[in-house]
Amino acid sequence: MTSLAATRRGRVQLTRNGGTKARNAGSSYSRGAPAAKPRKGSNSYRGQKGEGGVVAARMARGAGFLAGRMVVLSLLLALVSTVSLGLLYGYRWLTVNPYFSLRQVEVTGNSRLSRDEVLKLAGVTGGENTLELNIRDVESRISSDPWIKSVTVERVLPGTLKLTIAEKQAAFWVQRGTTLYYAEADGDIIAPVEADHFASLPVLELLPGSESWLDDMPLFAAELAHNRWFFSLRDIELMQAGGGDLTLVLSDGRTLSLDLSDWEGGLDRMKVVADDLSRRNEWNFVRHMQASGGRVWVRLAKTGA
Known part of the structure; x- marks a missing residue:
């Protein structure tokens, strides 16, 4: 069966089986034309060959790096714990060593208060470990007396404590x-x-x-x-x-x-x-x-x- 088809340029082409066909390269309209195949470079996603292997390799490298970091961190923690433990035992050894026992207390600057009164305020009697004495506490106890204007406490190792007193002057x-x-x-x-x-x-x-x-x-x-x-x-x-x-x-x-x-x-x-x-x-x-x-x-x- 033959039919007539009109193109944009006004040409008519005789075709068989009821179809029409345009010869020129311009855009045309065809009734009943088959659907075009998708071109390359379209927006449709297609997985690339071997992509799963690349992702797996990257994950393996990340896991290895993290494991290395954890090992280094564990070693550092172990080192810090060892050093801290050593310092603790060292300090305990120093605070019980008789070499650092308080054997002499020097008191200067006092006139109204006697030496015994100053020692009583300080709370030291001799024999204490000089490293364990809290200097601020000693100064605070001495300063509690109303006649004390200022006081300086100095620790001199291994076994001496110096107390320098300045008293208030009554007028x-x-x-x-x-x-x-x-x-x-x-x-x-x-x-x-x-x-x-x-x-x-x-x-x-x-x-x-x-x-x-x-x-x-x-x-x-x-x-x-x-x-x-x-x-x-x-x-x-x-x-x-x-x-x-x-x-x-x-x-x-x-x-x-x-x-x-x-x-x-x-x-x-x-x-x-x-x-x-x-x-x-x-x-x-x-x-x-x-x-x-x-x-x-x-x-x-x-x-x-």
């Missing part, structure tokens, strides 16, 4: 309520006054509103230590600050009064007057001196002036 008695305390030159409280280690010191009285004098007291004590004026800190029996005035009662009975705001200049002017009275042999008659407003007044016993 005054300060009354708080009904209790009398030792105080440093800056007014800091140290400890209550007790019969043991008793020391006679000047009494410091601070009236309300005169707390600023505590800031000047370290300078005051330092200048007295350098003999700047005509009396020493030990010569003071009573020091009273209050109402804008500073009053000093000396052990020889003299009284010194000056403005608290100009205490340093007032004492300098008093010294000039005291030196002049000494040259005139009249200092022994002085009972009271007052410095205020840049001037100095003196009361003498023989004239009552």
Whole structure:
């Protein structure tokens, strides 16, 4: 059976069996044409020959590398354990060896506290293993005493311990309520006054509103230590600050009064007057001196002036 087929270019070709066929290379439409075979390079996946063997080889190499790492790690752990065990046994041997027994304790810098008191605070009696002594604990126990300003503990092998003490220095008695305390030159409280280690010191009285004098007291004590004026800190029996005035009662009975705001200049002017009275042999008659407003007044016993 014959039929006509029309191509894009308008040509008609006679075919048999009802089919049509286009001759030119352009695109055409064919009724009933068989399905085309897939070309090479399409998106369909095809396994490559021998791929399973490559994957297996890679897995085998990875397993071998991991096994090697595990062996090295095991050896390192064994080495660390051996070294640690050796150090532990070595330390235990050192801490029981009598060569490191504490045989000598050197104590320096103490004056108020006796050597036995310092040793009691330290908690050492001799015979302890010097390597087992906790230096910080020893320092902490000694520092717990209120008279200790600082302490240094040094371990000297094989069997010596050095304790270097710095003690607080009491300059005054300060009354708080009904209790009398030792105080440093800056007014800091140290400890209550007790019969043991008793020391006679000047009494410091601070009236309300005169707390600023505590800031000047370290300078005051330092200048007295350098003999700047005509009396020493030990010569003071009573020091009273209050109402804008500073009053000093000396052990020889003299009284010194000056403005608290100009205490340093007032004492300098008093010294000039005291030196002049000494040259005139009249200092022994002085009972009271007052410095205020840049001037100095003196009361003498023989004239009552």
